[in-house]
Amino acid sequence: MFNLNQQAALGLTQAHLCDFQGRQIEKTIQRDLEQMIQGARKSGITLSLASTFRDFDRQSLIWNNKFNLIRPVFDSHDKPVDMSSLNDAEKCFAIMLFSAMPGASRHHFGTDMDVFDADKVSDDYQLQLNQAEYGEGGPFEQLSQWLETHAERYGFFLPYKHFNGGVAKEPWHISHIERSHFYTGVHSQQLLADALKCSNVAGWPTLVDQLDGIYQRFVTNITPAGN
Numbered sequence: 001m002f003n004l005n006q007q008a009a010l011g012l013t014q015a016h017l018c019d020f021q022g023r024q025i026e027k028t029i030q031r032d033l034e035q036m037i038q039g040a041r042k043s044g045i046t047l048s049l050a051s052t053f054r055d056f057d058r059q060s061l062i063w064n065n066k067f068n069l070i071r072p073v074f075d076s077h078d079k080p081v082d083m084s085s086l087n088d089a090e091k092c093f094a095i096m097l098f099s100a101m102p103g104a105s106r107h108h109f110g111t112d113m114d115v116f117d118a119d120k121v122s123d124d125y126q127l128q129l130n131q132a133e134y135g136e137g138g139p140f141e142q143l144s145q146w147l148e149t150h151a152e153r154y155g156f157f158l159p160y161k162h163f164n165g166g167v168a169k170e171p172w173h174i175s176h177i178e179r180s181h182f183y184t185g186v187h188s189q190q191l192l193a194d195a196l197k198c199s200n201v202a203g204w205p206t207l208v209d210q211l212d213g214i215y216q217r218f219v220t221n222i223t224p225a226g227n
Protein backbone atom coordinates (compact mmCIF):
# COMPACT_ATOMS: atom_id res chain seq x y z
CA MET A 1 0.00 0.00 0.00
CA PHE A 2 2.82 2.44 0.90
CA ASN A 3 6.26 2.48 -0.72
CA LEU A 4 9.38 2.42 1.46
CA ASN A 5 9.88 6.21 1.66
CA GLN A 6 6.19 6.68 2.47
CA GLN A 7 6.48 4.03 5.18
CA ALA A 8 9.48 5.90 6.63
CA ALA A 9 7.57 9.20 6.60
CA LEU A 10 4.67 7.53 8.45
CA GLY A 11 6.72 5.59 10.99
CA LEU A 12 5.83 2.22 9.49
CA THR A 13 9.37 0.92 8.88
CA GLN A 14 12.84 0.94 10.45
CA ALA A 15 14.68 0.39 7.16
CA HIS A 16 15.92 4.02 7.08
CA LEU A 17 17.59 3.85 10.50
CA CYS A 18 20.94 2.98 12.06
CA ASP A 19 22.12 2.57 15.65
CA PHE A 20 23.68 5.59 17.37
CA GLN A 21 24.71 5.33 21.03
CA GLY A 22 22.08 2.63 21.54
CA ARG A 23 19.35 4.67 19.84
CA GLN A 24 17.92 4.70 16.35
CA ILE A 25 18.53 7.62 14.00
CA GLU A 26 18.24 8.11 10.23
CA LYS A 27 21.35 6.52 8.77
CA THR A 28 22.66 9.50 6.80
CA ILE A 29 22.70 12.05 9.68
CA GLN A 30 25.17 10.28 11.97
CA ARG A 31 28.22 12.33 10.98
CA ASP A 32 26.44 15.69 11.38
CA LEU A 33 25.09 14.63 14.77
CA GLU A 34 28.53 13.51 15.96
CA GLN A 35 30.02 16.85 14.93
CA MET A 36 27.29 18.81 16.69
CA ILE A 37 27.82 16.82 19.90
CA GLN A 38 31.56 17.54 19.67
CA GLY A 39 30.93 21.22 19.04
CA ALA A 40 28.60 21.45 22.02
CA ARG A 41 31.20 19.75 24.22
CA LYS A 42 33.67 22.56 23.44
CA SER A 43 31.12 24.96 24.94
CA GLY A 44 30.75 22.86 28.08
CA ILE A 45 27.51 21.20 27.00
CA THR A 46 26.94 17.44 27.05
CA LEU A 47 24.36 17.20 24.27
CA SER A 48 22.49 13.99 25.05
CA LEU A 49 19.61 12.19 23.37
CA ALA A 50 16.37 11.79 25.31
CA SER A 51 14.23 10.49 22.47
CA THR A 52 14.99 9.85 18.80
CA PHE A 53 13.02 7.61 16.42
CA ARG A 54 9.51 6.57 17.42
CA ASP A 55 7.38 4.35 15.21
CA PHE A 56 3.66 4.61 14.44
CA ASP A 57 2.71 2.04 17.08
CA ARG A 58 4.72 3.74 19.83
CA GLN A 59 3.16 7.10 18.94
CA SER A 60 -0.27 5.43 18.94
CA LEU A 61 0.32 4.13 22.47
CA ILE A 62 1.24 7.64 23.70
CA TRP A 63 -1.71 9.15 21.83
CA ASN A 64 -4.29 6.57 22.98
CA ASN A 65 -3.12 6.78 26.60
CA LYS A 66 -3.63 10.53 26.53
CA PHE A 67 -6.95 10.28 24.69
CA ASN A 68 -8.20 7.67 27.19
CA LEU A 69 -7.05 9.66 30.26
CA ILE A 70 -4.36 7.11 31.21
CA ARG A 71 -1.53 9.61 30.73
CA PRO A 72 -1.79 13.34 31.63
CA VAL A 73 -2.11 16.06 29.00
CA PHE A 74 -0.57 19.46 29.73
CA ASP A 75 -1.33 22.95 28.48
CA SER A 76 1.25 25.52 27.38
CA HIS A 77 1.81 26.55 31.00
CA ASP A 78 2.69 22.95 32.01
CA LYS A 79 -0.70 22.64 33.77
CA PRO A 80 -2.75 19.41 33.44
CA VAL A 81 -5.81 19.61 31.18
CA ASP A 82 -9.19 18.27 32.44
CA MET A 83 -9.70 15.84 29.55
CA SER A 84 -12.88 14.32 31.06
CA SER A 85 -14.82 17.49 30.18
CA LEU A 86 -13.79 17.51 26.49
CA ASN A 87 -15.39 16.00 23.38
CA ASP A 88 -13.33 13.92 20.92
CA ALA A 89 -12.27 16.87 18.77
CA GLU A 90 -11.29 18.94 21.80
CA LYS A 91 -9.29 16.01 23.19
CA CYS A 92 -7.39 15.68 19.91
CA PHE A 93 -6.54 19.40 19.86
CA ALA A 94 -5.39 19.33 23.50
CA ILE A 95 -3.08 16.38 22.81
CA MET A 96 -1.63 17.87 19.63
CA LEU A 97 -0.12 20.81 21.52
CA PHE A 98 2.72 18.48 22.57
CA SER A 99 2.08 15.08 20.93
CA ALA A 100 1.73 14.53 17.22
CA MET A 101 -0.91 12.31 15.67
CA PRO A 102 0.51 8.87 14.88
CA GLY A 103 1.71 9.06 11.29
CA ALA A 104 2.48 12.78 11.65
CA SER A 105 5.32 12.78 14.17
CA ARG A 106 8.64 14.09 12.92
CA HIS A 107 10.18 11.46 15.20
CA HIS A 108 9.09 8.88 12.60
CA PHE A 109 11.76 10.25 10.24
CA GLY A 110 14.69 9.38 12.51
CA THR A 111 15.99 12.87 11.69
CA ASP A 112 14.42 14.49 14.76
CA MET A 113 15.34 14.14 18.42
CA ASP A 114 14.67 15.57 21.86
CA VAL A 115 17.92 16.58 23.55
CA PHE A 116 19.09 17.63 27.00
CA ASP A 117 22.39 18.37 28.78
CA ALA A 118 23.21 15.28 30.85
CA ASP A 119 25.93 16.99 32.91
CA LYS A 120 23.59 19.66 34.29
CA VAL A 121 21.39 17.17 36.17
CA SER A 122 21.91 14.07 38.33
CA ASP A 123 21.93 10.58 36.79
CA ASP A 124 18.54 9.74 38.29
CA TYR A 125 16.95 13.03 37.19
CA GLN A 126 13.47 12.59 35.69
CA LEU A 127 13.43 14.60 32.50
CA GLN A 128 10.16 16.53 32.01
CA LEU A 129 10.76 18.26 28.67
CA ASN A 130 8.99 21.44 29.75
CA GLN A 131 9.54 25.19 29.46
CA ALA A 132 10.90 25.48 33.03
CA GLU A 133 13.83 23.18 32.28
CA TYR A 134 14.87 24.97 29.09
CA GLY A 135 13.95 28.53 30.05
CA GLU A 136 15.68 31.14 32.18
CA GLY A 137 17.27 29.62 35.26
CA GLY A 138 16.52 26.05 34.16
CA PRO A 139 19.22 23.36 33.93
CA PHE A 140 19.15 23.36 30.11
CA GLU A 141 19.02 27.11 29.50
CA GLN A 142 22.60 27.11 28.22
CA LEU A 143 21.88 24.19 25.87
CA SER A 144 18.79 25.96 24.58
CA GLN A 145 20.74 29.13 23.81
CA TRP A 146 23.58 27.16 22.24
CA LEU A 147 21.19 25.33 19.92
CA GLU A 148 19.54 28.57 18.81
CA THR A 149 22.92 30.00 17.87
CA HIS A 150 24.83 26.97 16.58
CA ALA A 151 22.53 24.10 15.52
CA GLU A 152 22.24 25.27 11.90
CA ARG A 153 26.01 25.31 11.49
CA TYR A 154 25.85 21.54 11.96
CA GLY A 155 22.86 21.05 9.68
CA PHE A 156 20.14 21.00 12.34
CA PHE A 157 17.29 23.38 13.21
CA LEU A 158 14.52 23.86 15.78
CA PRO A 159 11.17 23.25 14.03
CA TYR A 160 9.26 24.20 17.20
CA LYS A 161 11.40 27.20 18.11
CA HIS A 162 8.34 29.47 18.25
CA PHE A 163 4.67 28.83 18.97
CA ASN A 164 2.87 29.43 15.69
CA GLY A 165 -0.64 28.46 16.80
CA GLY A 166 -0.08 24.70 16.46
CA VAL A 167 2.54 22.69 18.34
CA ALA A 168 3.85 24.36 21.51
CA LYS A 169 7.34 25.82 21.71
CA GLU A 170 9.70 22.86 22.12
CA PRO A 171 13.28 24.10 22.67
CA TRP A 172 14.40 20.47 23.18
CA HIS A 173 13.34 19.24 19.71
CA ILE A 174 15.95 19.42 16.95
CA SER A 175 15.75 18.23 13.37
CA HIS A 176 18.24 17.53 10.59
CA ILE A 177 17.45 20.18 7.98
CA GLU A 178 18.20 18.36 4.74
CA ARG A 179 16.99 14.85 5.59
CA SER A 180 13.84 15.93 7.44
CA HIS A 181 13.03 18.04 4.39
CA PHE A 182 13.20 14.89 2.29
CA TYR A 183 10.64 13.10 4.47
CA THR A 184 8.30 16.08 4.77
CA GLY A 185 8.39 16.15 0.96
CA VAL A 186 7.24 12.52 0.86
CA HIS A 187 4.57 13.11 3.53
CA SER A 188 1.12 14.42 2.60
CA GLN A 189 -2.33 14.91 4.03
CA GLN A 190 -3.73 12.12 1.85
CA LEU A 191 -0.98 9.72 2.92
CA LEU A 192 -1.72 10.46 6.57
CA ALA A 193 -5.47 10.01 6.06
CA ASP A 194 -4.84 6.61 4.45
CA ALA A 195 -2.65 5.54 7.38
CA LEU A 196 -5.11 6.73 10.04
CA LYS A 197 -8.06 4.99 8.37
CA CYS A 198 -6.46 1.58 8.80
CA SER A 199 -5.16 2.22 12.35
CA ASN A 200 -6.44 1.84 15.89
CA VAL A 201 -5.64 5.47 16.77
CA ALA A 202 -8.25 6.76 19.24
CA GLY A 203 -10.39 9.47 17.69
CA TRP A 204 -9.14 8.79 14.13
CA PRO A 205 -12.52 9.50 12.47
CA THR A 206 -12.46 13.00 14.00
CA LEU A 207 -8.86 13.51 12.86
CA VAL A 208 -9.61 12.40 9.29
CA ASP A 209 -12.79 14.48 9.21
CA GLN A 210 -10.95 17.66 10.24
CA LEU A 211 -7.62 16.87 8.60
CA ASP A 212 -7.67 19.90 6.26
CA GLY A 213 -7.29 22.32 9.16
CA ILE A 214 -5.32 20.00 11.42
CA TYR A 215 -2.65 19.25 8.81
CA GLN A 216 -1.97 22.94 8.24
CA ARG A 217 -2.03 23.87 11.89
CA PHE A 218 -0.07 20.99 13.41
CA VAL A 219 1.98 19.32 10.66
CA THR A 220 3.25 21.84 8.12
CA ASN A 221 3.16 24.77 10.57
CA ILE A 222 6.77 24.71 11.78
CA THR A 223 9.42 27.39 12.21
CA PRO A 224 11.66 26.81 9.15
CA ALA A 225 15.46 26.80 9.31
CA GLY A 226 16.96 30.29 9.16
CA ASN A 227 14.44 31.82 11.57
Ligand SMILES: [Zn+2]
Pocket residue numbers: 107113114172173
Ligand atom coordinates in the same frame (compact mmCIF):
# COMPACT_ATOMS: atom_id res chain seq x y z
ZN1 LIG B 1 10.36 15.82 19.95
